[in-house]
Amino acid sequence: MHSATHSVLLIILIFRGTNGDSVNQTEGPVTVSEGALMTLNCTYQTADFAAYLFWYIQHLNKAPQLLLKGLTADKKVEHEGFEATLVKRDSSFHLQKKAVQASDSAVYYCALSD
Numbered sequence: 001m002h003s004a005t006h007s008v009l010l011i012i013l014i015f016r017g018t019n020g021d022s023v024n025q026t027e028g029p030v031t032v033s034e035g036a037l038m039t040l041n042c043t044y045q046t047a048d049f050a051a052y053l054f055w056y057i058q059h060l061n062k063a064p065q066l067l068l069k070g071l072t073a074d075k076k077v078e079h080e081g082f083e084a085t086l087v088k089r090d091s092s093f094h095l096q097k098k099a100v101q102a103s104d105s106a107v108y109y110c111a112l113s114d
Helices: none
Strands: 004-009 012-017 021-027 029-035 038-040 043-045 051-060 065-072 076-079 081-083 095-097 107-113
Touching: 012 038, 021 107, 029 038, 051 081, 065 076, 065 081, 065 095
Parallel strands: 004 107
Antiparallel strands: 004 029, 012 021, 021 043, 038 095, 051 065, 051 107, 076 081, 081 095
């Protein structure tokens, strides 16, 4: 079996709003072997009690697309093999995929909204 390696590119830092809210995520680029576990960290700071977190994916020459949204604390969300859990006590929404594929090579970014 042939194992390929590809790059997953990341936007490093996304800021939202004027209230001091911010999102920090894994600094990129990240290289992951095909079939390996991929974890992209996302932590946030907000004064808003009802903040929502989102992961977006952007493939080369394509518009960004919503991948996952975290609306409820401590509930895992899944889509196309990707998963994340919004953990309010840790202010985190880490993205994971258990077996990354070459087609997953893209820009991933985490965003915050209220």
